[in-house]
Amino acid sequence: MAPERPGAVAPSDGVAIEFQDVGKRFGKHADPVLDGVTLRIGAGEIVGVIGPSGAGKSTLARLINGLERPTSGRVLVHGRDHGGAREKELNALRTQIGMIFQQFNLFNSRTVEGNVGFGLQVAGVPAARRRERVAELLEFVGIADKAKAWPAALSGGQKQRVGIARALATSPSILIADEATSALDPQTTTDTLELLRRINSDLGTTIVVITHEMDVVREVCSRVAVLSGGRLVDHGDVYDVFDRPNSEVTRGLVRHAVAGTPDEKRLAVLRDRHPGRLVTVDIRDTPDQLDLPALAVRHGAAASVIHGGIVDLGGRPFGALTYELTGDPAGVTEVLAGSRSAAGVVVHEAVAS
């Protein structure tokens, strides 16, 4: 059985979090950690916040739940600015915002059910109701059999599930995952991201995924914001940002997530191994997508894939393939001419023979 949905917010209805020209410095003369960040996160979205180490991602997360206050600008949560809020109001805000962390932050002196029920106990929820709720949460995250276990006896993935169940205990409308999969192996990462997706779809929870890995964004997010040096350098639908990155930082992250286009080193290796002309074609789901093998056949040539990578971005293909063209030289020349006019195609220079 799924735990309660948050009462206050309908999924995909309205704005959950809004940064209005937010600046943050630690100390009057320090460089800004965040600078002019303007960003809207819709209710019911899963949004990735990505950027290199020190970009300001965790600070941005801490501004959402009121652990930090902006130096300038405003942060609104469900339309309310908590900038001047007192501790009592901030505590109320934090019950609406669950958080999970890279290091899980479990209480080692409490069992799994003790950890998950902690927030409810603090909130004064009666023991019987608490037990019921904890059982429901453990069932939902898939570790009902671990209720009596101690954190030390759990795997990393199980610990993160305890962290997630604990974060969901108060039915938050927003869940912030701060590098929540960074300490997990690839399979456990996939399972944990799948759980986040289920939380989003079954409970309507808005999820902010803080990460330095574009793979995580690619697997679970529909929208992404890229931070670099405290500035928002890219944001939008994941497919659009991957397709048309505005910044070198984003281009680097995309290259890392999709090994489609060969870099200079890889190209040199490919040239060594393949004497024919080489052409790299971006693969997108656009109607003008070039079908190089079909073009080659029409001109009596052949196009063989020798390098590439394609990933699934929200059900849409994204990547690049590099082909070697061989066959009748006149036909190859025709194919190259046809390729040059197509979008997203790089005809690599011929190597001197």
Ligand SMILES: Nc1ncnc2c1ncn2[C@@H]1O[C@H](COP(=O)(O)OP(=O)(O)OP(=O)(O)O)[C@@H](O)[C@H]1O
């Ligand atoms: N409480 C603080 N006092 C002073 N400086 C801080 C404080 N919190 C963060 N910073 C500084 O702000 C900058 C951004 O830190 P932040 O943790 O937000 O970045 P990040 O993108 O999450 O990095 P990482 O991926 O390494 O966790 C860093 O230079 C950090 O040293």
